[in-house]
Amino acid sequence: MKRWPEALVVLQERRRRRTLQTVPERITQLIAECQAQGCSNI
Structure with a gap:
């Protein structure tokens, strides 16, 4: 398989x-504040 390095480049x-x-x-920041207050579950 002489061309294996070339094949790897094509597959990238x-x-x-x-x-x-x-x-x-x-x-x-807003999401973090809401999470800290318990009003967000993101």
Whole structure:
């Protein structure tokens, strides 16, 4: 299997062009505050 390294390259995931979506910091803080008060189960 001389071409095994080439096959591994083909099987790898392609680079993603989009940036990953994230939750805004203020929303993360709000969820943490609600969890601390017991009014959130996220």
